[in-house]
Amino acid sequence: MGSNQHRQDPLSPRHERAIDLLMEGTSKVDAMRLAGFSECYATKHQADFFDRPLMRAALARRQRSARRRYELDEDWVIQRLMRIANGGEILAKFKKVQGDGSLAWDFTGATEDELTAINELTVTTRRDAQGDEIIKVKVGSADPKGALDSLCRRLGLFKDRLLLEGELSLVERISRGRDRARTPVGEGGEKIS
Secondary structure, three states: OOOOOOOOOOOOHHHHHHHHHHHOOOOHHHHHHHOOOOHHHHHHHHHHHHHOHHHHHHHHHHHHHHHHHOOOOHHHHHHHHHHHHOHHHHHHOOEEEOOOOOEEEOOOOOOHHHHOOOOEEEEEEEEOOOOOEEEEEEEEOOOHHHHHHHHHHHOOOOOOOOOOOOOOOHHHHHHHHHHHHHOOEOOOOOEOO
């Protein structure tokens, strides 16, 4: 092999450290930088660095090991994301309309499973001008939109990457798209000149 690129040598301690940091949740750039690679190299080459066959294989091994250790599988993750996405519906039955039209929470009869939809519960007590006690309850659940975004990506419902092929440049494609958008269209869908 004449090129020094993509050697199949064992991973160096810096490479192992970069994988450790990536597994801990840091970004690819930060993982490389904290593992001792230069800022320039980490910024410009993180995609190539982590896409090397040896790096991909080592990362896949670590991920498999972590999934086994925590008994984590795709179905478990999807079930949890669906539960987060449905948190508002789960909690809706505990909202009660008061006589004055305001909403109050009543968790009487809630199961432990239903209560797991709550990730924040704040109760504040104060007195009004007449000295009457006012209790305000704030109930929060995890971000359903974030859960839905994760689910859609996981199940392939979103296209995060768009591959452009052909002889037209990106600039030409955008220009033609703008021209089409400017062309008036009639009720039947025909172009009006």
